[in-house]
Amino acid sequence: MFLMLQFILVLGVRLDIQDKHVIMDNGIVQVTLSKPEGIVTGIQYNGLDNLLEVVNDESDRGYWDLVWDEGGNKTTKKGAKGKGRFDRIEATNFTVIVENEEQVELSFTRKWNFSLEGKLAPLNIDKRFIMLRGSSGFYMYAIYEHLKEWPAFDIDNTRIAFKLRKDKFRYMVIAEERQRFMPLPDDRSPGRGEVLAYAEAVRLVDPVEPEFIGEVDDKYEYSCESRYNRVHGWISIDPSKSIGFWLIMPSYEFRSAGPLKQYLTSHVGPTALSVFHSIHYSGVDLIMKFGPNEPWKKVYGPVFIYLNSLSDGVTSTKLWEDAKQQMVNEIESWPYTFPASEDFLSSDQRGKVEGRLLVRDRYINDAFIPVRGAYVGLAPVGEVGSWQREAKGYQFWTITDDKGYFSIINARPGNYNLNSWVTGFIGDYQHDSVINITSGCAINVGELVYEPPRDGPTLWEIGIPDRSAAEFYVPDPNPMYINRLYVNHSDRFRQYGLWERYAELYPNEDLVYTVGISDYTKDWFFAQVTRKKDNNTYQGTTWQINFKLDYVNTSGTYKLRVALASVHSAELEIRINNSGANPPLFSSGLIGKDNTIARHGIHGLYRLYSIDVQGTLLVQGNNTIFLTQATNTSPFVGILYDYVRLEGPPYTNLKHQN
Numbered sequence: 001m002f003l004m005l006q007f008i009l010v011l012g013v014r015l016d017i018q019d020k021h022v023i024m025d026n027g028i029v030q031v032t033l034s035k036p037e038g039i040v041t042g043i044q045y046n047g048l049d050n051l052l053e054v055v056n057d058e059s060d061r062g063y064w065d066l067v068w069d070e071g072g073n074k075t076t077k078k079g080a081k082g083k084g085r086f087d088r089i090e091a092t093n094f095t096v097i098v099e100n101e102e103q104v105e106l107s108f109t110r111k112w113n114f115s116l117e118g119k120l121a122p123l124n125i126d127k128r129f130i131m132l133r134g135s136s137g138f139y140m141y142a143i144y145e146h147l148k149e150w151p152a153f154d155i156d157n158t159r160i161a162f163k164l165r166k167d168k169f170r171y172m173v174i175a176e177e178r179q180r181f182m183p184l185p186d187d188r189s190p191g192r193g194e195v196l197a198y199a200e201a202v203r204l205v206d207p208v209e210p211e212f213i214g215e216v217d218d219k220y221e222y223s224c225e226s227r228y229n230r231v232h233g234w235i236s237i238d239p240s241k242s243i244g245f246w247l248i249m250p251s252y253e254f255r256s257a258g259p260l261k262q263y264l265t266s267h268v269g270p271t272a273l274s275v276f277h278s279i280h281y282s283g284v285d286l287i288m289k290f291g292p293n294e295p296w297k298k299v300y301g302p303v304f305i306y307l308n309s310l311s312d313g314v315t316s317t318k319l320w321e322d323a324k325q326q327m328v329n330e331i332e333s334w335p336y337t338f339p340a341s342e343d344f345l346s347s348d349q350r351g352k353v354e355g356r357l358l359v360r361d362r363y364i365n366d367a368f369i370p371v372r373g374a375y376v377g378l379a380p381v382g383e384v385g386s387w388q389r390e391a392k393g394y395q396f397w398t399i400t401d402d403k404g405y406f407s408i409i410n411a412r413p414g415n416y417n418l419n420s421w422v423t424g425f426i427g428d429y430q431h432d433s434v435i436n437i438t439s440g441c442a443i444n445v446g447e448l449v450y451e452p453p454r455d456g457p458t459l460w461e462i463g464i465p466d467r468s469a470a471e472f473y474v475p476d477p478n479p480m481y482i483n484r485l486y487v488n489h490s491d492r493f494r495q496y497g498l499w500e501r502y503a504e505l506y507p508n509e510d511l512v513y514t515v516g517i518s519d520y521t522k523d524w525f526f527a528q529v530t531r532k533k534d535n536n537t538y539q540g541t542t543w544q545i546n547f548k549l550d551y552v553n554t555s556g557t558y559k560l561r562v563a564l565a566s567v568h569s570a571e572l573e574i575r576i577n578n579s580g581a582n583p584p585l586f587s588s589g590l591i592g593k594d595n596t597i598a599r600h601g602i603h604g605l606y607r608l609y610s611i612d613v614q615g616t617l618l619v620q621g622n623n624t625i626f627l628t629q630a631t632n633t634s635p636f637v638g639i640l641y642d643y644v645r646l647e648g649p650p651y652t653n654l655k656h657q658n
């Protein structure tokens, strides 16, 4: 291989315990931790003294943190934003768990007691660090525990953060199509950068390197869905020796809210994050709320901090290719055999569920059709679809094969619901019975049939039911607010300021969509946002869907399906053929705190509304559905539609009508 791992003699792992520091060294990597706090203060690799930002205080280089608040009534004080208290977790006790030539495992713990009430989150935290012989990196995991009699509290966010040397790490890689040279942190400072509508978004007016002039830097442009967030990091490109620093997440069983949850990754700093829980793109629904009598324990990780390097003929591509290969190796070794905590379960302590997923949508096809490439997952027992708001337990997801078969392996013992959703169909699937996973179990649930919500034939539809608004019209960004990475990119929605483009396209009249004539890829703006008025106020908007019916069954009930990809402080009102109807046919009430529009996400939490439409409301010929987004509190409120469909009344005899 091209990596500089040509150590013929693979040294054993050595541990050096000093007064204020502990050093793990396997001859490839040397990691220094503060003692007893358990903060990574140094990573020495391949001749580079420290990959971490040496100008930062030791406590601000490589650490676990937590955003929390007191629970119960006190929670209401912090308001809807879910802003809590920041805690860079410092341990008070250090223990060597394993020390031999093959492996070192260290534990840094912080125990809670009532004298800490109101000062620290009521959690026992055990931060673990593992180094293996011959391994080009190290592992981190942590065990959080809340005991039964302890006070109520909330967790908003918890993660591992690394701050790398800004003079070295300039090239960032999130994914194959999402990598670039990044601006310096200095470019965001007053004078060099101009803060836009919120603090995270900065326009670079006088960056140190002129190549970044005029670009917008915003860490939310680098968010990633959990399912794809498995390896990301930074490369230090140097003519003589390039070094890659990577965070590898071999599993997302411990991350909150399933495969579609979006998390921050790496961003200007240079910062690299492994986020385990956050409320981003979901809002208050995802705050982890613990009651006063709620015992809880969870293992976050392990994640692997991987280092690679190359000398001469350097390209960033090779280090990235190697990091991806390492990710595959880590995934194949999951669950790891080496973590010493009994709370991390080995493969033989875990169980398996197999089956096959079929879909039957009788108004499209009477057959049971195997579903290919669908996500099927175990999540803690809850309502249908609750996995997207679930954070306290573990989730285990897999993808169906070409014939619809799936096998979820290595699930931890416990009770779960089996869940799925299927691209191309609305709604959520949940298997009727609770699945009880035990050590070594192999449960076969047989053939499962998902019958998506459907009462009658499709009269028309807009969009693709896939929980995302990406197929709709996403405008080019204002030339003032560009991130060049996303110009002509499949993720064009990750640009700053797209919400303002609506009022430019529709300065006076709102969007009108005519079924059979309009094209949703061009004529349906990806977000129903507010319109800014000259006096700096905002205005709700009303979109119209025009459609023609050749025949109306006035005694029948039609069904309008409105699937939403995300909402933020929105209120959706629906009227038919009478824009002034009061009350409207449907009102959602005030919904959502996903904050997806400002954060350049193309989806947040999925919502599906099924609305009865009496035939008497419709007319033969032209009809209009009015979709009003009624709130006007900011530029960031609004609705991202996933899919809209009108169904005719049920056929009395389905077979004959087909």
Ligand SMILES: *[C@@H]1O[C@H](CO)[C@@H](O)[C@H](O)[C@H]1NC(C)=O
Pocket (backbone or CB within 6 Å): 415, 436, 437, 438
């Ligand atoms: C799950 O199975 C285990 C082992 O058979 C059993 O002890 C436990 O009671 C079961 N739990 C439920 C909720 O059925």
Ligand SMILES: *[C@@H]1O[C@H](CO)[C@@H](O)[C@H](O)[C@H]1NC(C)=O
Pocket (backbone or CB within 6 Å): 487, 488
């Ligand atoms: C985007 O792609 C189109 C067609 O592929 C090309 O004409 C255009 O110049 C590209 N724009 C930029 C800014 O690269």
Ligand SMILES: *[C@@H]1O[C@H](CO)[C@@H](O)[C@H](O)[C@H]1NC(C)=O
Pocket (backbone or CB within 6 Å): 533, 534, 535, 537
């Ligand atoms: C701002 O202008 C809109 C119409 O352009 C008007 O309806 C609204 O009352 C105005 N608001 C204020 C605070 O002046």
Ligand SMILES: *[C@@H]1O[C@H](CO)[C@@H](O)[C@H](O)[C@H]1NC(C)=O
Pocket (backbone or CB within 6 Å): 553, 554, 555, 556, 557, 649, 650, 652
């Ligand atoms: C109209 O709807 C009613 C109620 O669903 C149904 O009984 C009737 O058969 C329908 N008429 C036609 C012509 O489809």
Ligand SMILES: *[C@@H]1O[C@H](CO)[C@@H](O)[C@H](O)[C@H]1NC(C)=O
Pocket (backbone or CB within 6 Å): 514, 546, 548, 621, 622
């Ligand atoms: C019905 O709508 C179509 C498409 O917008 C339009 O061309 C036609 O003139 C309308 N018909 C009537 C009777 O308004």
Ligand SMILES: CC(=O)N[C@H]1CO[C@H](CO)[C@@H](O)[C@@H]1O
Pocket (backbone or CB within 6 Å): 576, 577, 578, 617, 619, 622, 623, 624
């Ligand atoms: C009953 C009713 O209000 N019908 C209206 C339905 O919508 C069409 C198109 O906007 C109008 O022409 C009808 O008057």
